[in-house]
Amino acid sequence: MEIKMGGGWYLTISLATSEKYENEYVEVAKERSGQKRSRFNLNPKHVREFGELLVKFADSNNL
Helix, strand or coil, rough: EEEECCCCCCCEEEEEECCCCCEEEEEEEECCCCEEEEEEEEEHHHHHHHHHHHHCCCCCCHC
């Protein structure tokens, strides 16, 4: 999934697999022209809680 941001940037969210450790993780990255920058890897167990916290944060800050 991706969210279009300004200046040709996208915020991408994808499910990836680590070949080294053989486990899945959710990668959130800022991407432009196929190049990923500012990556953040999240354990899939915490994705729903993270999403709910983002919604609460947005609501409490009128975003």
